[in-house]
Amino acid sequence: MTASVLTRPRTATAPAGKPRRRLKPGRPIPFGAAVGPLLLLAAWALGSATGWLDSRTLSAPWTVVTTAGDLIADGRLQDNLAVSARRAALGLAIGTVIGTVLALVAGLSRWGEAVLDGPIQIKRAIPALALVPLLILWLGIGEQMKVTTITLGVLVPVYIHTHNGLRSIDSRYVELGESLRLRRAVFLRRIVLPGALPGFLLGMRFAVVGAWLALVVVEQINSTSGVGYMMDLARQYGQTDVIIVGLVLYGLLGLLSDGAVRLAQRRALSWRRTLAD
Amino acid sequence: MATHAGGLTATCPVRVQGLVRGFGDRTVLDGLDLEVGAGEFVALLGRSGSGKSTLLRALAGLDGDVTGSGLVDVPVNSSVVFQDARLLPWQRVLDNVVLGLRGSAASERGRAALAEVGLAGRERAWPSELSGGEQQRVALARALVSEPELLLADEPFGALDALTRLRMHDLLRELCARHRPAVLLVTHDVDEAVTLADRVLLLDAGRIAVDLAIDLPTPRSHRQPQFLAYRESLLRALGVDPTEG
Numbered sequence: 001m002t003a004s005v006l007t008r009p010r011t012a013t014a015p016a017g018k019p020r021r022r023l024k025p026g027r028p029i030p031f032g033a034a035v036g037p038l039l040l041l042a043a044w045a046l047g048s049a050t051g052w053l054d055s056r057t058l059s060a061p062w063t064v065v066t067t068a069g070d071l072i073a074d075g076r077l078q079d080n081l082a083v084s085a086r087r088a089a090l091g092l093a094i095g096t097v098i099g100t101v102l103a104l105v106a107g108l109s110r111w112g113e114a115v116l117d118g119p120i121q122i123k124r125a126i127p128a129l130a131l132v133p134l135l136i137l138w139l140g141i142g143e144q145m146k147v148t149t150i151t152l153g154v155l156v157p158v159y160i161h162t163h164n165g166l167r168s169i170d171s172r173y174v175e176l177g178e179s180l181r182l183r184r185a186v187f188l189r190r191i192v193l194p195g196a197l198p199g200f201l202l203g204m205r206f207a208v209v210g211a212w213l214a215l216v217v218v219e220q221i222n223s224t225s226g227v228g229y230m231m232d233l234a235r236q237y238g239q240t241d242v243i244i245v246g247l248v249l250y251g252l253l254g255l256l257s258d259g260a261v262r263l264a265q266r267r268a269l270s271w272r273r274t275l276a277d
Numbered sequence: 278m279a280t281h282a283g284g285l286t287a288t289c290p291v292r293v294q295g296l297v298r299g300f301g302d303r304t305v306l307d308g309l310d311l312e313v314g315a316g317e318f319v320a321l322l323g324r325s326g327s328g329k330s331t332l333l334r335a336l337a338g339l340d341g342d343v344t345g346s347g348l349v350d351v352p353v354n355s356s357v358v359f360q361d362a363r364l365l366p367w368q369r370v371l372d373n374v375v376l377g378l379r380g381s382a383a384s385e386r387g388r389a390a391l392a393e394v395g396l397a398g399r400e401r402a403w404p405s406e407l408s409g410g411e412q413q414r415v416a417l418a419r420a421l422v423s424e425p426e427l428l429l430a431d432e433p434f435g436a437l438d439a440l441t442r443l444r445m446h447d448l449l450r451e452l453c454a455r456h457r458p459a460v461l462l463v464t465h466d467v468d469e470a471v472t473l474a475d476r477v478l479l480l481d482a483g484r485i486a487v488d489l490a491i492d493l494p495t496p497r498s499h500r501q502p503q504f505l506a507y508r509e510s511l512l513r514a515l516g517v518d519p520t521e522g
Contacts, residue, residue, distance in 0.1 A: 172363055179337055179357040180377030180419075190376060194367040271367050271403045 059241035091150025099158025107166030153214035157206035165199020296347035307483030320470035323480035355427035356420035362412035371400035
């Protein structure tokens with residue numbers, strides 16, 4: 001009796017004819033983002049267990065785990081990670097501020113755009129790696145050069161996407177601001193900055209990943225500390241397990257920081273209803 | 278112009294003389310003269326492309342990139358209601374209403390304005406959560422919260438369905454009776470003009486072609502014979518035969 005009561009609504013709502021085609025991607029899969037990486041991990045474990053993957057080519061996942069344990073136990077991992085994280089965070093912070101300020105200047109004044117946009121577009125076409133020799137000549141091989149390289153890698157995506165966000169603010173909102181006689185500061189705070197926020201956050205997603213990428217580049221050149229240095233040293237001794245630990249670490253750091261920005265994105269843009277929601 | 282003391286200027290907050298506006302070679306407004314008295318509700322009719330919106334934008338000071346000449350004298354404290362509600366999607370309803378306000382009492386005044394348009398309790402909603410009519414009511418609240426001397430409305434109900442539009446007519450009349458701003462309502466709807474306005478102007482060939490005072494008690498009804506007479510004469514002036522359709 002209970003069962004029939006429970007099933008009644010289902011039969012009542014069943015579509016009479018052909019179901020309507022759904023154009024949205026459908027309901028989100030729980031932990032959907034983990035599916036791909038887990039499959040990859042499974043293939044790796046399988047390859048190592050069956051001997052299909054030579055341990056000199058690629059260490060087994062469990063070897064990597066024990067090596068990571070050893071590295072943590074003697075403190076090398078934490079020390080190198082702390083150095084790397086400091087570099088990335090510093091470069092990210094400076095690059096974000098510079099990129100945002102440049103985007104505001106270029107987005108809000110024609111002169112600013114004329115002066116700034118060209119050089120940044122040119123910088124965009126030059127990979128961070130290509131600038132390293134010049135930066136070493138100018139700044140030496142110390143922290144300054146490393147942070148500068150990361151900063152340069154970060155400011156470009158922040159600038160490009162924030163500038164684009166600014167430029168795509170609906171001109172009707174600018175007109176509204178004029179009709180309300182808004183002061184420039186209020187106009188910036190209420191219309192320009194929130195309007196550019198989606199673009200800025202998209203730029204940040206590229207920037208955090210870019211910061212770690214630039215880090216790899218600078219830490220494998222003339223470095224004596226950091227995750228990249230640890231990996232480069234391991235290369236000289238043929239320790240693929242340590243290299244994998246470094247790679248996994250980079251991957252995790254990139255993933256975590258991207259996740260943090262996405263979380264911020266969801267919080268800050270809760271007014272938007274998009275296809276992904 | 279912020280003269281509140283007596284005299285002619287205080288009774289005539291809007292003064293336009295010899296207004297010329299054009300786009301390229303095409304002259305849209307050709308030496309237009311207009312006066313709107315304090316608290317007077319004026320509806321501006323005209324065929325599509327007759328320059329109604331151009332005139333309104335000139336009064337609102339939103340036509341900086343247009344060539345033209347003439348004298349435009351409007352109160353500093355004037356508000357605009359656009360055809361679209363034009364709410365900032367990233368600001369909650371109350372923040373949209375108080376966008377142009379300054380001072381500590383802004384929030385209180387915003388709440389009061391929202392209550393006046395029947396949206397008390399929706400202060401924290403996002404604009405996208407409101408219906409089209411509700412959004413336009415928020416836009417009305419935003420326009421009136423600064424207690425403007427002049428309200429400029431550019432076909433504010435054009436995008437609403439017929440039923441919502443009738444409700445908005447009642448609301449607008451009520452609000453204007455309470456706040457007494459001078460109103461210039463641009464519309465293409467003759468019924469809307471006769472229902473709401475003290476005076477209906479008809480724009481043709483860049484000038485005011487008809488200036489018709491509507492002498493009817495409110496609330497007005499389509500069934501009043503005088504209402505129909507006004508409607509008919511305005512439709513004729515617009516080049517429409519009122520016996521058809």
